[in-house]
Amino acid sequence: MEIIVLIKQIHDPTRLRVSSQGRLVTAGVPLIINPDDLRALEEALKLKDSLGARVTVLSLGPPEAEEALREALAMGADRAYLLSDPAFADPDALATTYALGSAIHKIGLPDLILAGQLSGHGISAQVGPRLAEYLGYPQVTNVSALEIDNGSVLAKRVLEESYLEVEVALPAVVTVNSAANLPRLPHGARIMNAYQDPPGSERFVVWTARDLDLEPQKVGAAGSATQIRATTVPEPKGPPEMLTGSPHEQARALVGRLRAKNLV
């Protein structure tokens, strides 16, 4: 089975701040694999362990995104593709889908594409579904558990107050949410070997827009249908009120407050 996992490198969202001018401050903030993507990779590696599969990781990003793909190789991915070109900069979900979809055509269409439900960066949750449409694959989103049985994906989707179990024939796109698993830690020896294949080698492919024959007006900021106009931080709603007393008294006080606001 061929599995492609989409990996996005993001600044650790728990460490980001917004400056007084309304800009995201990224200096000194560590770059990490988007947490949902890490769970998608873990699902792929579990399938590799149980059924046998070749796991390919694919990322669109600046040259630093190599680190994210190296970490994925250390965890157990078999090969990595990095789409990196200044022309790809600042893409929205539309331009991202175009570049990723074109790369997947060139890599070879897989049986299963796994991606994070959303990124802790753009939080649009659109790339997975758009890519499915682009490739003509069926899609299952917001999945917390999946298995492969007889050429189909059995997936558990998370709804507001219930689960939906769905079955879909391969090939398919599945997006995985944060409840799916606790991603494995890579073995030390795999970490030490993760950089052995240099960029441009068979196990670590780097492609530019030209390598993929992409139309310049459809990639990066030029190919984006949406633009970010401003980033703002919600105003704090006043100081918190601390309840005191025994746990019982605190619980009663809390219920009283909720009743007063007609919340219970």
Added chain:
Amino acid sequence: MDFTFSKEHELLRKMIREFAEREVRPLATEIDETERVPMETVRKAAQLGLMGVPFPQEYGGVGAGEIGYCILMEELGKVCTSTATVIGAHTGIGAMAIYLDGTPEQKVKYLTPLAKGEKIAAFALTEPQAGSDAAAIRTMAVRDGDHYVLNGNKIWITNGDIADVISVFAVTDKALGARGGVTAFIVEKDFPGFSVGSIEEKMGIRGSSTAELIFNDCRVPKENVLGTFGAGFVTAMKTLDIGRVSLAAACLGGAQAALEMSVRFASQRRQFGVPIAQKQAIQWMVAEMSAEIEALRSLVYRTAWMVDTGRPFSREAAICKFYGSEVASRCIDRAVQIHGGMGYMRGFSIERGYRDARIAEIFEGTNEVQRIVVASDIFRQVGVRISP
């Protein structure tokens, strides 16, 4: 000059830190109270290669060198000194002796399962009459056909009761003394005549067991002579040299954790209407801790780099050992003071850290002996010979 870690080492640190946070930190108090590191924790460490970080991959190790191993000890030292000690005694001295001086066959048979963490190692040199004066050991090994027969007692052996494989040092020629008369042996726990004696109760590193080992006509096959016959003392000293670097790395982690906890506490604890971080007395303590930690960090990783690049490092290792352990002690002492009464209470990591730190000034060569090593090396260069 380049002071950055390799990408591999950075990723290794990230993995180890995550392991320490997930698997060790939640148990640290319990490990201290129950006086044992769960074997389940050791097994989980082994699954990630953490029982063989410095050893080559061909022998089941991670192949991350001394730098990688110091990263492991630093990260574990931040979270649980007992766990660092169990893995450190196994890797840094027990298995290290076999890695340094074992034959290729011994490395396949013993180092490989040790590096994979399928077996646990210990290092047995100390005896009741031979601590700092390690050359005074009395455990004897006498040839009998295809075996050597060992008789004697080793004390204060870290991992002694949980080890499967032990690097043991015994006298093979009393007349020759330390230079030529001591031989190292690889002893399996199932060899006839080997047994574990009393287990010590300690002030700190309580989760790491400290055992007496008894050799009563213990028969060791002659193939298990470790390194050159008669050169056991050299094996012991070489092994301890390397062990001192990683021991200092664990001290670095402990000191760093003490600083971080102090900074957090001082930012939150209010007295006289302001966080105590506003008080110059606290600021000076934090600044001094930070200065010593920076100096120690540079020293530890530079020495680890010397090990990995094949440079002589004995003097630097001795400096690592005494400076590192004393930095850790001073930092945790200041951390107790900054935390006030909270720093003295059982169940908080500050109080545990204070008890855990003290041993590092004593074991793996007392700090006094390390100062002699350094001074001897300095005076040797001007032609003055120092005797301990």
